[in-house]
Amino acid sequence: MARQKEFNQDIVLGKAIECFWQRGFSATSMKHLEAATALTPGSIYNSFGSKDGLFLACLDHYNETVIGARVKQYLLPAEAQYLNAPLAGIEAFIETAFDPGPAELCLGCLMVNSSVELGPHEESVRLRSKTAMKKVVKGMQYALGQAQAIGQLGNDIDCRQRAQSLLLLFNGMLVQWRGSPDKKWLKHAMHSVKDLLH
Amino acid sequence: MARQKEFNQDIVLGKAIECFWQRGFSATSMKHLEAATALTPGSIYNSFGSKDGLFLACLDHYNETVIGARVKQYLLPAEAQYLNAPLAGIEAFIETAFDPGPAELCLGCLMVNSSVELGPHEESVRLRSKTAMKKVVKGMQYALGQAQAIGQLGNDIDCRQRAQSLLLLFNGMLVQWRGSPDKKWLKHAMHSVKDLLH
């Protein structure tokens, strides 16, 4: 009915996610976001309403494109590579989270970082975090179930409980990584992960 | 040689810690800190140099009075209560971290929170976080060793490795808590902890 937007929303959200991911919500200014997205204030506020609105849109987009995609790739049956090796899929899901991002920064997980930064004060963030964590647990639970089905994991194990333990361990690793760029600890940590896959 | 300070530094640091603990570094303003400490800008800058300086002083104070004290209370041999039950000490060390703070806020651990918020950009924070984490691991390692000595833990277990796994799990729980005020998950999580104490 009128003029059309000049930018692609997904690309813009991707760029904004990079900003929030590196610096967190509070330390990211509108100037940063304008520079990263190459948008003017008017366009941002016209599309997202506020810095908060853009941030929540980022969390939703991250939840779909990063977390959702990774769960599908490594944990759910879509990927042929891990069809007969679901435990290897879980390992890969965790280990690949520790590839350094741009500028050699330890990004960790935007959802975890945001939950730590804003969780106690922002219901909206808590909600999205909970959704994301649930998705990961479900994925791991599924993979563990598959492992049981093909005899790679004992049938005495409670997959849901074990998946939750894995998530806690994984989140702990993400935290550890933000504070330790060197990955010497990662090898030991992956050993802890493997202990939970027997 | 001249006028003496009117405030007690430890009390002031305690109040400032509360601020940073609740809101994180970036979201805490000098106004917040002035109100909480009942100090004027001049006094704060005279004693701590900058907001950053005050923050680092808080991390050091927290490391001594909170983390150090808790390690000593629950993990090291000082406390008679856990002398013959080192594993119970580890459990208590972890479980008591999830008592809600003032205003029913999920505080978690200031060191973990700060590491997530600022770790990738602030060497000074990373350094202090690493020191604190090491202290906790050493404490847990000691308690695990004691458990082995009195036959409550198998001698085949690598205490250092196990302590690191416990720390990761613990950090994961602290993260989880910031995003979930309800503690239904805590019971399951403590179950995961106990799995690592056998």
Add this chain to the structure above:
DNA sequence: ACTATTCTAGAATGATCACTCTAAAATAGC
């Protein structure tokens, strides 16, 4: 009591914050 030094109170600083406003540019329906 005097002096040198430090601390405190609180107003004032420029910078930056998230956000808004205005006018021009673009397009869909007529």
Add this chain to the structure above:
DNA sequence: GCTATTTTAGAGTGATCATTCTAGAATAGT
């Protein structure tokens, strides 16, 4: 091509940011 509507560019908004400044109050050594 005209009109109605939306998006864009970019200057401008008051508020708040961390920090500094200035003047006065307090105290230790002389």
